[in-house]
Amino acid sequence: MEETTNNTAPPPHQPPPTAFPPSHDHHNSSSAAAATCAKCGGPTSYPNPPPPSSNPTYIPIRFPAVNLPMNPTNTKEAIIRTPVPQPQRVIPLEPPYNFQTPVKVISSQNDIVRFHSSSTCANFLGFVVCLSESIKSHKLSDPCPVSPAVSAALVGVMEKLISFVDEIPPAPQSSRYGNVAYRTWHDRMSSHAESFMLELLPPNLAEAAVELVPYFTDSFGNSSRIDYGTGHETNFAAWLYCLARLQIVKEDDYQALVSRVFVKYLDLMRKLQLTYSLEPAGSHGVWGLDDYHFLPFIFGSSQLIDHKYMKPKSIHNDDILENFASEYLYLSCIVFIKKVKKGVFAEHSPMLDDISGVPNWNKVNSGLLKMYKVEVLQKVPIMQHFLFGSIIKW
Numbered sequence: 001m002e003e004t005t006n007n008t009a010p011p012p013h014q015p016p017p018t019a020f021p022p023s024h025d026h027h028n029s030s031s032a033a034a035a036t037c038a039k040c041g042g043p044t045s046y047p048n049p050p051p052p053s054s055n056p057t058y059i060p061i062r063f064p065a066v067n068l069p070m071n072p073t074n075t076k077e078a079i080i081r082t083p084v085p086q087p088q089r090v091i092p093l094e095p096p097y098n099f100q101t102p103v104k105v106i107s108s109q110n111d112i113v114r115f116h117s118s119s120t121c122a123n124f125l126g127f128v129v130c131l132s133e134s135i136k137s138h139k140l141s142d143p144c145p146v147s148p149a150v151s152a153a154l155v156g157v158m159e160k161l162i163s164f165v166d167e168i169p170p171a172p173q174s175s176r177y178g179n180v181a182y183r184t185w186h187d188r189m190s191s192h193a194e195s196f197m198l199e200l201l202p203p204n205l206a207e208a209a210v211e212l213v214p215y216f217t218d219s220f221g222n223s224s225r226i227d228y229g230t231g232h233e234t235n236f237a238a239w240l241y242c243l244a245r246l247q248i249v250k251e252d253d254y255q256a257l258v259s260r261v262f263v264k265y266l267d268l269m270r271k272l273q274l275t276y277s278l279e280p281a282g283s284h285g286v287w288g289l290d291d292y293h294f295l296p297f298i299f300g301s302s303q304l305i306d307h308k309y310m311k312p313k314s315i316h317n318d319d320i321l322e323n324f325a326s327e328y329l330y331l332s333c334i335v336f337i338k339k340v341k342k343g344v345f346a347e348h349s350p351m352l353d354d355i356s357g358v359p360n361w362n363k364v365n366s367g368l369l370k371m372y373k374v375e376v377l378q379k380v381p382i383m384q385h386f387l388f389g390s391i392i393k394w
Contacts, residue, residue, distance in 0.1 A: 088126020102389030158264035182276035229281030300330025
């Protein structure tokens with residue numbers, strides 16, 4: 001290796017330091033150490049690896065995901081420690097039913113700990129993983145089973161809500177965020193919500209509408225704040241989970257739930273964001289994954305697993321984005337971000353830029369699932385709005 005006297009900037013696409021730790025073997029580690037030492041004039045290699053740190057907060061990259069100390073000191077440690085969430089079959093809701101208006105319960109970190117130790121949380125997160133698995137290595141246009149509940153009812157509801165946007169133009173105003181016409185759209189959506197639920201439900205489950213409506217109406221943003229974020233997106237996933245527990249949708253529908261229903265939901269939310277300038281709810285700012293969404297990155301990375309040509313770094317290829325964004329959710333998210341954010345991608349979306357340095361989509365997908373659990377489902381400001389009733393029990 002030649003020595004250089006220039007202070008060069010680090011390469012733009014480094015693996016991120018959180019959910020996507022790079023895999024190192026001893027050979028590569030020794031080579032890196034040797035190169036570094038050669039620059040400073042020291043020995044070219046270590047005869048032995050450095051001893052373990054005596055610092056109790058030290059967590060190796062490959063720290064085993066068992067018997068972990070509680071309350072990690074920061075998000076990075078929490079994501080590294082978190083085991084990759086696994087798929088879990090949805091537990092059907094059995095009669096006798098006791099449908100009720102769901103309520104908010106979570107108000108503290110202790111509540112979060114209690115929720116995450118419950119079978120309710122494990123089954124809901126397992127459902128999200130099942131959706132991710134269902135679309136693995138599939139394009140959006142790939143043929144899949146589409147039941148009447150999906151094709152006529154769920155997709156039809158999303159298309160109806162999209163038509164409402166076309167009928168309610170934004171009000172003239174000068175503020176950057178929060179067009180007040182969104183409240184008119186939200187009121188119309190809410191007024192139709194019960195009839196939408198009754199279209200989905202068989203007569204013997206009609207009373208479930210009282211429990212489904214709040215999840216549904218809270219899936220599209222907050223009408224008073226005129227904002228939208230991952231908490232609302234999680235409510236949409238919870239609504240689909242409720243339908244799965246009621247067996248309105250079955251496992252055979254999962255691929256269509258992503259490639260047909262969720263895609264329509266994403267189309268609707270992007271239309272709402274652009275038309276009414278919805279403010280990002282609880283955005284992490286420049287260091288977040290995205291101002292509004294998380295799930296399409298999970299589903300989209302699953303789609304690209306084992307793809308012959310497209311790698312995580314392919315998001316920087318404009319030809320690939322232009323030709324394949326309509327088939328792959330992850331790429332469509334990148335295209336949308338580049339549309340609404342100006343400037344250098346690595347500056348306005350550093351997290352996504354870092355992820356593009358991960359070697360394969362399997363690692364991206366597992367890292368995003370871990371990050372979703374920690375950054376969304378374990379955050380009080382997000383989960384304090386989550387609802388619990390007889391279908392999703394506290």
